Amino acid sequence: MGDLTFLAAGYAVFWIVSFVFIYTLVSRQRSLEKEVQVLEQFVQQESEVE
């Protein structure tokens, strides 16, 4: 293996784990924001009907 292989692999680990973690945060946040919007609309409609 080349001299820089271990270095490249080591740094790849940091960036891959970071990006996966940030990606899951962002995707969960987007889906929750959509869900909140839908549920709030539902609650509002229900209260208007009452």
Add this chain to the structure above:
Amino acid sequence: MATETVLSQQKQAVARSSGFNWTHGLTIISGVLMLVALYMALVWAPDAANLIAPAERAAQRIFYFHVPSAWIGFLAFIVAAVASLLYLLTRQQKWDIWALASVEIGVAFFAMVMLSGPIWAKPTWNVWWTWDPRLTISTISWLLYIGYLMLRGAVDNPDRQARFAAVYALIAAMSVPINWVAIRWWRTIHPAVVLPGNNTSAEGGFGMSADIQTTLLFCLFAFTVFYATLMVHRIKLENLKRRVELLRQQILYQ
């Protein structure tokens, strides 16, 4: 009525966490700091003079991200323990959210440590893994906190989940000081580069010049800001999640 009050509080918490523009600023600053840290670690910092083999010398630069990742792991687990203690004393939901957010981030950073460690070990020790006290205790610590997340998933009642998790986090936090002293008290090949005490002769150890120290300190600072940024976003996410749960309850019991 009680649900509506909690819902209103939850809405305020979400509004507070999403309304501030400084979160975007912090995120940008954090990204810039991480890129500068990467530049310093890979380009600016000099080679460790006492390491002769080229692969070992190159791999030594993993140190600049490996040590700060471990630091963030420790910091995250200590923050989780303090937040858990505060939850048990006050029963305020926000401390439970802090603890959960911190453990999740700590587990991610510890994953970086557990994966980058063997990559650094191979050219330095000529083995990927050895049952060294530091490596073994780090693995136990990491598994303990994965267990924390599994415990939370296994308990349905939110109050009981928060209470059990808080007690668990306090017990698991004992692994942090044990992990810190493992390379100072016991015979080990893991180098104690930061505050080495008596253990300065471990395989792969190296003396730190002023430039190496500066780079390490900058990386520690950049990672700490990165941790704070992730905490802000993870807390915001958890507030949103709890708001969804309360809205569902409101619809069910309307």
